Amino acid sequence: MEVHFRSITIVCNEKHSVEHIQRNDCFFRLSPSDHFPPYMQHPQMLEYLEMYAEHNHLLKYVRFETTVLNIARSNTHYKDGTWVVNYRTKSDPSQQEEIFDCVLLAQGPHARKNLPKWPNMENFEGRVIHSQDYKDFHGFEDAVNVVVALTYISTRRGSWVVSRLGARGIPIDMQFTTRFLRSYLPCLVPQSILDWLGESKLQSRFDHAKYGLIPKHRLSQQQVTMNDELPGRIICGAIIVKPNISYFTPNGVIWEDGSTTQPVDNVILCTGYRPTFDLVEDGKLIRVTENKSCLYKHMYPAELLCGGDFDLNNKLQAPKAPSLAIIGLVHASGAITSVVEMQARLFFHYFCGDLSGQQPELKPWLSPRYTFQLDYMAYMDEMAGVVGCLPKPWEYMLRDWRLAFSLIFKANLPYIYRLQGPHRWDGAREAIIKAEQRTDRGLKNL
Secondary structure: OEEEEOOEEEEOOOOOEOOOOOOOOOOOOOOOOOOOOOOOEHHHHHHHHHHHHHHOOOHHHOOOOEEEEEEEEOOOHHHHOOEEEEEEEOOOOOOEEEEEOOEEEOOOOOOEEOOOOOOOHHHOOOEEEEHHHOOOOOOOOOOOEEEEOOOEEEOOOOOOEEOOEOHHHOEHHHHHOEHHHHHHHHHHOOHHHHHHHHHHHHHHHOOOOOOOOOOOOOOOOOOOEEOOOHHHHHHOOOOEEEOOEEEEEOOEEEEOOOOEEOOOOEEEEOOOEEOOOOOEHHHOOOOEEOOEEOEEOOOEEHHHOOOOOOOOOOOOOOOOOOOEEEOOOOEEOOOHHHHHHHHHHHHHHHHOOOOOOOOOOOHHHHOOOEEOEEOHHHHHHHHHHHHOOOOOHHHHOOOOHHHHHHHHHOEOOHHHHHOOOOOOOOOHHHHHHOHHHHHHHHHHOO
16 A cells, blocks of 8 residues: 655555554654554554654655765865765756755665575576565465565574563563563573573463474574464464575475475565665765674764774864764664664764763774664663663652652653653653553554
């Protein structure tokens, strides 16, 4: 279906839903509507984004139907941190140029399809597509479909499969994203034991090894797969789990265990994406190798910190913080919306001088490459600590015990980072305290 947002057209599958409960998958200062279900479908998520844009009067700042062609440091960049942006618009296809004080690249990690190759793949007579090109089931009925990733489903590495529903039907996000479980308990119990407990809980639902889904990594080492239907479809034969593909034949595939599937009509590659930043100085400023990149705090390019804007040897008169940052280039164990908002707050906290002119520390910024995988709560708390909006639950024990209890033992909702500090929100406490009630209300409105 096509959903129109002013001048933007978004194509999505209306039956799919987001992977995190609405109270987590939202921005800090606007709660989703109570009539939305706990796990919003794509049109409802789009409606929420429209509400947020209109609530904050953002539309007047957006240039629609504009294609950015290139971003590069200006001739005066080392003095004022400015950037040259080349672009064209739908109404005027000629290339235009404009100077900006700062640039936030918010394309995330899904820039380029990851298209692995297998032997003899070019001779396969069926259709091979990436999941990005899959919109609905039309054209795949009454066919043998191989889905590579995690019909025939080929699991390249396996995955821990988590249901959206926890105990008593409560959304899993509301139960297991608490500060006690994710922050305090790991300080008391070794991570290996916590992994074992979590894996045992998932195994009690279904044996991942028997279903051909057992991964080689521990529970905390990679993102889980959130899916309620997969075990049921496997057990009734609607999905057949296979190992990775060994090679293709003209009309089928040979698996790594030596078995064969013929004929095969379609191969759908759910193999993810590769981030790329060719838009910025032809990809030379921000280099990505095997999903790793030199980005401080998963945001700031290393070259702008050493040998660039902060080149102490050349004593360049640079701005007090880099004027370019990457937003959303993370695979967090939580909702991405709150992460990108906190990244934006951190960027402007530095850029606008809220640190009283304090220069960022250079030494921590020169550490080795980071992967894009990170722990949601630890990352959010680290950024919030810099911005000055990280609440300390113990400080609320005597003056507001209900809030303190919610901060420790209830879901770590985005609103907690608006309780105090810059740009605090007066409605944050109520949004935290009444989160479960509003989630229940969403069930009754289905």
